[in-house]
Amino acid sequence: MTGPAIEIEGLTKDYPVGFWLAKKKRSLDNLTMQVERGEVFGFLGPNGAGKTTTLKLLVGLIFPTAGTARILGQPVSDVGMHREIGYLPEQPYFYDYLTAYEVLDYFARFHDLTAAERRARVEGLLKKVGLETAGKIQLRKYSKGMLQRVGLAQAIVHNPQVVILDEPMSGLDPVGRREVRDIILELKRDGRTVLFSTHILSDAEMLCDRVGVIAGGTLRGVGAPGEIVGLKAKGMEILFELAGGSGGAAIAAQATQTGNRYRIQVPEEELFGALEQLRGAGARILAVAQVKATLEDYFLELVGAEGAQGAAVEVSGR
Ligand SMILES: Nc1ncnc2c1ncn2[C@@H]1O[C@H](COP(=O)(O)OP(=O)(O)O)[C@@H](O)[C@H]1O
Numbered sequence: 001m002t003g004p005a006i007e008i009e010g011l012t013k014d015y016p017v018g019f020w021l022a023k024k025k026r027s028l029d030n031l032t033m034q035v036e037r038g039e040v041f042g043f044l045g046p047n048g049a050g051k052t053t054t055l056k057l058l059v060g061l062i063f064p065t066a067g068t069a070r071i072l073g074q075p076v077s078d079v080g081m082h083r084e085i086g087y088l089p090e091q092p093y094f095y096d097y098l099t100a101y102e103v104l105d106y107f108a109r110f111h112d113l114t115a116a117e118r119r120a121r122v123e124g125l126l127k128k129v130g131l132e133t134a135g136k137i138q139l140r141k142y143s144k145g146m147l148q149r150v151g152l153a154q155a156i157v158h159n160p161q162v163v164i165l166d167e168p169m170s171g172l173d174p175v176g177r178r179e180v181r182d183i184i185l186e187l188k189r190d191g192r193t194v195l196f197s198t199h200i201l202s203d204a205e206m207l208c209d210r211v212g213v214i215a216g217g218t219l220r221g222v223g224a225p226g227e228i229v230g231l232k233a234k235g236m237e238i239l240f241e242l243a244g245g246s247g248g249a250a251i252a253a254q255a256t257q258t259g260n261r262y263r264i265q266v267p268e269e270e271l272f273g274a275l276e277q278l279r280g281a282g283a284r285i286l287a288v289a290q291v292k293a294t295l296e297d298y299f300l301e302l303v304g305a306e307g308a309q310g311a312a313v314e315v316s317g318r
């Protein structure tokens, strides 16, 4: 089969709010995007942006006000195709007194497997998420990172082609986040498609083939982290030294000083002018480098400071 793994077209969701639920709040507004097969796609946005709403629509937990979504060519309203989807909710809950083995065995029972297949599957999963030695320990003794790994294992218990993860790294320490990243990369190596939401930009930057930025219910931009970041060099940085007594260079007044070293950023078109001035002031140039924008710069530019506060659009009186 060919075609994108996930195709979303004009997807819109209004939640009823207020007294008598008479008002509607638009939490997702006309979302159109695609996730390619075998891709790791990061869905980035501040709190309240509409990420969870989108993922829930994709897994059929809620229904759209308008628009359509297809996964592997099938409409998400077709329950049969959910066999091909794995889902990790934002706050997975497991019964504390079960072991990881028991939880995964429980979920494996929903799928057509013999007892021997189930056992092999569960053991394989525990190994995959690095819990093979902890599989027989009750979940109440697990750390947050270990629980998240149980959640990931549960999401892929049936070997789905498309894996949808809602904030899989949130609440984890750097080690836990690294472990989750490794599992996602392994899913990619296995040829799976992974769509995950996050508000942690550095994780997305390290993992994703492409990212989509969403805020206030609308998609603001899509692209590969490298492309996005390379789009706009933020200018040039010059590192220079001024010998004592050679002061008076106007340019030094605008530079950041550390000892007798100075650092200044100028727009690319002003680079040669600045170097000329520095030469005139008797400065020694130590380095000239391009300052690259980060994913964070891109994100803030799209989302804006107010968007980062993350209020959804109100659609009142409808
Ligand atoms: N069941 C609901 N009823 C009313 N409003 C909701 C509901 N679920 C989410 N919202 C609102 O929709 C907006 C988007 O929420 P959500 O999709 O959870 O954002 P994110 O996952 O990006 O933080 C938020 O303003 C949130 O308050």
Ligand SMILES: [Mg+2]
Pocket (backbone or CB within 6 Å): 051, 052, 053, 090, 166, 167
């Ligand atoms: Mg969310």
